[in-house]
Amino acid sequence: EPEVTQTPSxxxxxxxxxxxxxxxxxxxxxxFYWYRQILGQKVEFLVSFYxxxxxxxxxxxxxxxxxxxxxxxxxxLKIRSTKLEDSAMYFCASSEAQTGALGYGYTFGSGTRLTVx
Amino acid sequence: ILNVEQSPQSLHVxxxxxxxxxxxFPSSNFYALHWYRWETAKSPEALFxxxxxxxxxxxxxxxxxxxxxEGYSYLYIKGSQPxxxxxxxxxxxxxxxxxxxxxxxxxxxxxxxx
Numbered sequence: 001e002p003e004v005t006q007t008p009s010x011x012x013x014x015x016x017x018x019x020x021x022x023x024x025x026x027x028x029x030x031x032f033y034w035y036r037q038i039l040g041q042k043v044e045f046l047v048s049f050y051x052x053x054x055x056x057x058x059x060x061x062x063x064x065x066x067x068x069x070x071x072x073x074x075x076x077l078k079i080r081s082t083k084l085e086d087s088a089m090y091f092c093a094s095s096e097a098q099t100g101a102l103g104y105g106y107t108f109g110s111g112t113r114l115t116v117x
Numbered sequence: 118i119l120n121v122e123q124s125p126q127s128l129h130v131x132x133x134x135x136x137x138x139x140x141x142f143p144s145s146n147f148y149a150l151h152w153y154r155w156e157t158a159k160s161p162e163a164l165f166x167x168x169x170x171x172x173x174x175x176x177x178x179x180x181x182x183x184x185x186x187e188g189y190s191y192l193y194i195k196g197s198q199p200x201x202x203x204x205x206x207x208x209x210x211x212x213x214x215x216x217x218x219x220x221x222x223x224x225x226x227x228x229x230x231x
Contacts, residue, residue: 004160033218043161043206043221056218091161105151105163106219 002026006092006109013082013116021077021112023092031095032075033106034067036060036088043091049075082116089113119143121209123222130197131230137193138225140207144188151208151219152181152192161206164192197229 005024013019025032034046047057047067054067064086066078075094079086090113093106122141130136142150149168155161165174170185178195194201204226208219 035219035221042223043208045211045218045220048218058218105153105166106161107163108153108160110158110160 002107004092004094004107004109006090006112008112009110010113011115013114015084015116016081018078018080019082019114021079021090021092021114023075023077023109024073025075025092025094026107027073029094029096029107031055031098032069033093033095034077035091035093037091038085038088046077046090079114082114084116087114087116119209119211119220121207121220121222123205123207123225125225126223127226127228129228129230132198134197134229135193135195136197136227137191138205138227140190140192140222142188142190142207142209144186147185147188148210150183150190151210152190153206153208154203155206155224156203164205192225194227197227199229199231202227202229 007022032049035043037043045058047061048055049067064080068076089111091111092109095104095106097104124139149166151166152164153161154164165181167183172183174181181192183190204224206221206224208221211218211220
């Protein structure tokens, strides 16, 4: 069964450093997402991406964050100047079509656990 | 702000027990409700996407019902097995935006003892 692949599975970084989290979505999917879960809290939406541009972003997704699909397969999340509160599990997901009324679920990756020290 | 609530937060059952838990969501402007199973160190896996009031979906020993008028969904597991141990997440599309990005509940963590 097709999978969404995320690398690395764990990343430890010093506060103020930049990190890039990588994802390979399912090849025929058109919609891509980043979510995160801070320990003990709900999974939160960060950003959605369609047709090579951001389609929605949450309040969390400020200028510190950026996403890119550099080569048609990888989908990356860059966090500039990381803060302690960026420590979380970051999930990439993809879907064939929009969620909601069309009844399409997401396929999630297994996540990257980011620890900022 | 849309809110999705799940209860209980955690549940410990014995192998063979049947169990159920609840997801509450806004009853206005309903489009769909998603259920995911998330095992430790694995990807959250889509179980069901439910769209119709009164809908009931089944996957093996797991089933879910939906009441869109009162804003709740139940997930049932019949004859729980240790491999059912996971966190079960429900999620509701936020149509405040255009893509209906998902608002998640906090999840119900199920532990099944052999």
